[in-house]
Amino acid sequence: MSFxxxxxxxxxxxxxxxxxxxAGVATFAQLYAPQAVLPQMARDLAIPPxxxxxxxxxxxxxxxxxxxxxxxxxxxxxxxxxxxxxxIAATVxxxxxxxxxxxxxxxxxxxAEGVALGAVPAVALAxxxxxxxxxxxxxxxxxxxxxxxxGGLAGRIVSGLVAEGGGWRAGVWTATGLCAVAAxxxxxxxxxxxxxxxxxxxxxxxxxxxxxxxxxxxxxxxxALYAQGFLLMGAFVAVYNYLGFHLAAPPFALxxxxxxxxxxxxxxGTFSSPWAGVLASRIGxxxxxxxxxxxxxxxxxxxxxxxxxxxxxxxxxxxxxFFGAHAVASGWTSVATEADSRAQASSLYYFAYYAGSxxxxxxxxxxxxxxxxxxxxxxxxxxxxxxxxxxxxxxRDADPSRR
Numbered sequence: 158m159s160f161x162x163x164x165x166x167x168x169x170x171x172x173x174x175x176x177x178x179x180a181g182v183a184t185f186a187q188l189y190a191p192q193a194v195l196p197q198m199a200r201d202l203a204i205p206p207x208x209x210x211x212x213x214x215x216x217x218x219x220x221x222x223x224x225x226x227x228x229x230x231x232x233x234x235x236x237x238x239x240x241x242x243x244x245i246a247a248t249v250x251x252x253x254x255x256x257x258x259x260x261x262x263x264x265x266x267x268x269a270e271g272v273a274l275g276a277v278p279a280v281a282l283a284x285x286x287x288x289x290x291x292x293x294x295x296x297x298x299x300x301x302x303x304x305x306x307x308g309g310l311a312g313r314i315v316s317g318l319v320a321e322g323g324g325w326r327a328g329v330w331t332a333t334g335l336c337a338v339a340a341x342x343x344x345x346x347x348x349x350x351x352x353x354x355x356x357x358x359x360x361x362x363x364x365x366x367x368x369x370x371x372x373x374x375x376x377x378x379x380x381a382l383y384a385q386g387f388l389l390m391g392a393f394v395a396v397y398n399y400l401g402f403h404l405a406a407p408p409f410a411l412x413x414x415x416x417x418x419x420x421x422x423x424x425x426g427t428f429s430s431p432w433a434g435v436l437a438s439r440i441g442x443x444x445x446x447x448x449x450x451x452x453x454x455x456x457x458x459x460x461x462x463x464x465x466x467x468x469x470x471x472x473x474x475x476x477x478x479f480f481g482a483h484a485v486a487s488g489w490t491s492v493a494t495e496a497d498s499r500a501q502a503s504s505l506y507y508f509a510y511y512a513g514s515x516x517x518x519x520x521x522x523x524x525x526x527x528x529x530x531x532x533x534x535x536x537x538x539x540x541x542x543x544x545x546x547x548x549x550x551x552x553r554d555a556d557p558s559r560r
Contacts, residue, residue, distance in 0.1 A: 165289075169348050173288055174297060176347035177281055181304030183244045183339035184277040186312030187251040187270065188216055190332035192397055193317030193417055194325035196405060201325060202260050207522035210398045214515040215264040217394070219271025220278070221511035225370070227279035228504035236284035237347050243276020244340045251333035255326035271511075278507040283499040286491040288351065298488030299434020303427050306480055310423035311335060313397075317417030369498040373505055378493055381551035385446070385486040386510030388544040389453065391517030392537045393479045396460065398518050399525045399533065400472070409465055422472045426480030433481035434488065443552050446485045447545060453478030454541040461534050482544075483510075489552075 191198065191212045199209040231239040250270040257263035282298055289297045312332040320328030373379045401416045403409070429449070437445045452474055459471025490506040491499045517540070525533045 170289065172346050172348050173285070174301070176343050177285065177301045178304030178307070179339045179342040179346065180240055180244060180277050180281060181301060182308035182311060183248065183336045183343055184274050185305045185308035186315075186339065187247060187333050187336045188220070188274055188312070189213065189309045190312035190316040190329050191267070191325070193313040193420060194320040194328050195398065196401060196413065197320050197325040204260055205526065206399065206402050207519060207526060208260065210518055210522050211260070211264055212267050213394065213398060214518045215267040216271035216274065217511040217518065218515035219268040220275040221508050221515060223272040223275030224279035224504040224507045224511070225501065227276045228283070228501055231280040231283070236280045236287070236350050239276050239280055240347070241344055243273050244343065247273035248333060248337050248340055251336060252330065255329045275507070279504045282487055282491045282503040284350065286499050288348070297434070299431035299484045302430035302434075302480060302484040302487065306423050306426040306430060308339070310420055310427070313420040313423070314417065317420065318414070321414055321417070369501050370505070373494065373498060373502055376494070377551040379490065379502060379505070381547045382486050382490050382493070383506055383509035384547035385482060385544050386506050387513035388540045388547075389450070389479055389482055390510045391513030392457070392540040393475075394514040394518040395521035395533070396457070396475060396537060399522055400460070402525070403530050404465075404468070408463055411465070419469070419472060422469070422476045425473045425477035429477035430480040430484035433484045437485050442485050442489050443548070446482055446548055446552070449478045449481030449485065450541055450545045450548070451478070453482060454538050457534055457537045457541060461531060
């Protein structure tokens with residue numbers, strides 16, 4: 158008898174969602190902890206902002222490079238064991254990273270940390286789809302994305318506030334300690350897979366990983382979903398990388414502690430991601446995705462204002478829109494393909510997602526440094542428009558929840 162999935166409200170369903178919530182915290186707190194201390198890191202290591210931001214891009218690039226490999230391993234040995242190995246290895250590397258004496262060593266360690274961190278996003282959504290079933294996948298994915306927002310927020314806030322008195326290294330160490338606690342909670346809570354069927358090499362008969370990847374990469378629907386991750390995540394990380402530099406300069410001249418607290422805007426994503434998932438289950442993924450992108454673009458437009466209040470409002474809208482769009486698009490990739498391709502579909506999405514983060518997280522810093530904030534924001538808005546066009550071209554009639 159096939160496994161129908163844990164029903165919402167059951168004890169196993171709650172353990173699943175809560176366990177993945179803590180996996181998101183353990184992953185994303187350490188992935189983005191350096192983002193809050195980039196100005197201090199730039200001063201301490203005597204490097205420009207775009208070079209300091211490479212400490213974030215190195216980890217996201219390592220993650221992008223590893224997600225497909227992790228998905229292949231997870232098809233063989235299971236979802237939970239792979240996530241456990243990845244998050245434990247990443248936490249060890251995260252504790253070692255601040256010992257780096259120069260930017261080159263730091264980037265190497267952060268790259269390896271990113272490779273280890275890739276285990277969680279590579280398989281988390283496939284794990285969800287297998288354990289709760291397609292009917293509840295959108296809402297469950299929204300809850301998982303909420304955990305990633307809490308992790309991203311906690312890592313940035315903790316590292317930023319500790320760095321005020323103890324330096325950027327102490328800030329990163331403290332955030333990684335938080336990740337270690339979250340990793341233990343994930344390992345304790347995550348239920349054993351019941352919907353997972355291992356795929357044994359030599360028994361796939363033409364449906365092996367290369368064939369599944371080729372099938373996904375020929376799908377206009379999947380390519381449009383990957384474009385969402387690539388463009389929207391690239392814009393999002395760039396804004397959070399360089400907004401602190403923008404607000405620390407005139408006419409704002411905000412103190413470092415206040416700039417750190419701007420990361421509380423992440424709470425907008427904590428609320429918008431599960432809400433978007435629930436709304437997508439009711440009215441369809443496509444209209445919710447387009448609406449979230451529109452909210453994100455409106456927020457980016459407000460970032461051009463010279464008023465601190467207007468910029469803060471824009472950041473809240475931008476963040477809420479991004480996480481709403483990400484919750485819908487990331488969950489959609491796994492349910493919009495055959496069951497044997499779910500892990501690869503999710504991995505390709507996250508490859509595009511973190512490739513965009515690595516590329517635009519660095520290159521928009523060059524734009525910011527050479528052309529100023531106005532051109533920076535204009536490119537961010539253009540990226541939102543391109544994501545909406547990609548969605549409109551291939552996703553309008555492709556929502557399986559509306560059939």
